Amino acid sequence: MGRGEDRISNLPNEILQFIICLMPLKYAIRTSVLSKRWRHLWQFNLVSSTSLQFDEDFSCNQSPKQFVTTLDQYLHLHGDRSLDKFGILFSPFDIFFPNLEKWIATVLAKGVKELKIDLSQGILYTPGDFYIDEDDRMPFVIPNPLFNCNSLTHLSLSRCNFSDPLVSTNFVGLSSLSLDNVNLLTDAMLTSILEYCVLLESISLKRCDIPETVKFVGDKLKLQKLVIVDCDNVLEIEISAPKLESFLYHGWISVWHVFGNVSKVNDAYLCSKGSEEYHLIFAGILSDLSHVKILTICSMGLLHLAFHEDNYVQDIFPLQLHNLQELQLVLDSIGEDDIYCIFYFFLLCPSPCLEKLFIQLPFPSKFLHLPRNSATAEEIISEIEFPSLKCIKITNFGGSSQELKLVKFFLEKAIMLESIFILMNQCDDLNNSLSRRIIEGQLSVMPKASKDARIVICGQLDHDCLINPTHAKLYYDENYRNGTTMHEGKRRKNIPLTKSSCSSVLVKLRLFVKFVVLIFVK
Numbered sequence: 003m004g005r006g007e008d009r010i011s012n013l014p015n016e017i018l019q020f021i022i023c024l025m026p027l028k029y030a031i032r033t034s035v036l037s038k039r040w041r042h043l044w045q046f047n048l049v050s051s052t053s054l055q056f057d058e059d060f061s062c063n064q065s066p067k068q069f070v071t072t073l074d075q076y077l078h079l080h081g082d083r084s085l086d087k088f089g090i091l092f093s094p095f096d097i098f099f100p101n102l103e104k105w106i107a108t109v110l111a112k113g114v115k116e117l118k119i120d121l122s123q124g125i126l127y128t129p130g131d132f133y134i135d136e137d138d139r140m141p142f143v144i145p146n147p148l149f150n151c152n153s154l155t156h157l158s159l160s161r162c163n164f165s166d167p168l169v170s171t172n173f174v175g176l177s178s179l180s181l182d183n184v185n186l187l188t189d190a191m192l193t194s195i196l197e198y199c200v201l202l203e204s205i206s207l208k209r210c211d212i213p214e215t216v217k218f219v220g221d222k223l224k225l226q227k228l229v230i231v232d233c234d235n236v237l238e239i240e241i242s243a244p245k246l247e248s249f250l251y252h253g254w255i256s257v258w259h260v261f262g263n264v265s266k267v268n269d270a271y272l273c274s275k276g277s278e279e280y281h282l283i284f285a286g287i288l289s290d291l292s293h294v295k296i297l298t299i300c301s302m303g304l305l306h307l308a309f310h311e312d313n314y315v316q317d318i319f320p321l322q323l324h325n326l327q328e329l330q331l332v333l334d335s336i337g338e339d340d341i342y343c344i345f346y347f348f349l350l351c352p353s354p355c356l357e358k359l360f361i362q363l364p365f366p367s368k369f370l371h372l373p374r375n376s377a378t379a380e381e382i383i384s385e386i387e388f389p390s391l392k393c394i395k396i397t398n399f400g401g402s403s404q405e406l407k408l409v410k411f412f413l414e415k416a417i418m419l420e421s422i423f424i425l426m427n428q429c430d431d432l433n434n435s436l437s438r439r440i441i442e443g444q445l446s447v448m449p450k451a452s453k454d455a456r457i458v459i460c461g462q463l464d465h466d467c468l469i470n471p472t473h474a475k476l477y478y479d480e481n482y483r484n485g486t487t488m489h490e491g492k493r494r495k496n497i498p499l500t501k502s503s504c505s506s507v508l509v510k511l512r513l514f515v516k517f518v519v520l521i522f523v524k
Contacts (some may be wrong), residue, residue, distance in 0.1 A: 179199065231253050301334040337404060420456070
């Protein structure tokens with residue numbers, strides 16, 4: 003095939019239609035600019051698709067009015083065919099609320115199973131964790147027919163409200179519920195959801211307006227995963243779920259908590275906001291979850307544990323984490339006091355089965371001076387053991403004296419260590435090869451308790467550093483707070499596809515055709 007020859011366009015219509023139907027819709031639409039013959043072929047993808055996802059790429063390149071017009075056209079072309087998945091990312095104004103209600107009614111009539119409605123708009127103001135809307139739009143209230151749809155298995159809602167009182171739900175098949183910036187103003191709303199969604203296995207509540215007291219209690223609960231992020235109104239939380247396996251909590255530590263039947267929790271993510279006055283509460287939560295195999299905690303959690311003089315805490319520690327196999331430490335700062343808190347954690351919480359350790363350093367590096375217990379770091383280190391630790395990954399490594407001290411500590415104490423991966427921070431990785439060579443030299447002469455331990459220094463894209471923790475998503479991250487679920491304050495300029503983009507579309511199409519051919523050959 004010559005470089006400029008387009009033999010793909012010469013294929014029979016049936017083959018082209020088959021290829022189009024295998025492509026994601028947004029890529030199929032882009033083929034319409036190739037030639038007159040390709041102009042309408044993408045519609046075969048649309049009418050045969052059981053999944054319609056109008057995500058950020060689709061919504062950010064159109065004005066709200068264009069978005070509404072286009073989506074109306076696509077749903078019309080799809081006809082009365084059934085639909086498994088439907089998702090939109092849209093920033094509506096009040097005048098488009100009727101369109102939203104019509105779309106929801108349409109996909110419900112199609113028997114949709116997975117529904118995602120993300121109505122984000124504006125900029126998230128990080129210090130207060132609330133949105134700033136450019137046009138002070140009224141919140142969209144979810145229409146009542148949605149709560150009587152028995153075909154739904156997965157429901158994700160962002161920046162819309164429930165009606166109060168909540169109409170009796172009929173989500174008999176719902177297994178996953180994700181709410182981001184959704185109001186759950188009364189205890190009855192959450193109770194109603196748990197009562198009627200008898201198959202619910204996963205609940206995610208992020209930045210939701212929920213009651214001060216929340217309960218996930220019931221012997222018949224099938225709940226396996228619970229995520230609560232930045233729901234800062236919560237003062238009391240009660241959990242007793244016999245099948246719960248994963249518990250992720252980020253935010254202010256609730257003043258009062260009761261963990262009943264949580265014996266099957268396998269992994270826990272505990273990142274606290276607040277001051278040291280919550281150290282008793284955090285210690286109690288960790289004690290209730292001391293049986294987990296996977297754990298993520300943050301700098302504030304380490305600080306909570308460092309305040310152990312109180313008699314209540316002395317009754318808990320040392321806290322044996324007998325089952326812990328994977329630990330991730332997410333640090334807000336890296337200084338002498340932070341290193342001390344890390345040492346103290348391993349002293350207070352012996353983990354004889356720990357095999358994998360991940361340490362997320364801050365970038366750029368921060369330093370925070372914290373109160374310190376009277377014990378010296380040397381005294382603490384002498385009592386710490388790592389009998390099973392085999393793999394360590396330290397991310398955003400910059401080569402500071404404290405970071406080097408941390409590496410030295412693990413090399414000297416981990417007698418079974420096989421690998422320690424040092425992932426350089428972006429600044430050193432891209433701009434300072436000399437700094438990297440200096441760090442390599444410093445690490446190479448450090449004493450090792452394990453003769454087989456290898457030190458691997460790598461950049462952001464190096465294959466050796468692809469090993470990741472179970473809790474790969476960090477909710478303190480600016481990406482979570484400022485861009486993953488909402489549009490930017492200003493909509494990106496609409497840049498329609500033109501003939502000038504044909505060559506890149508054709509190249510991608512050729513690659514896709516080769517991929518399809520390889521599959522059928524195999």
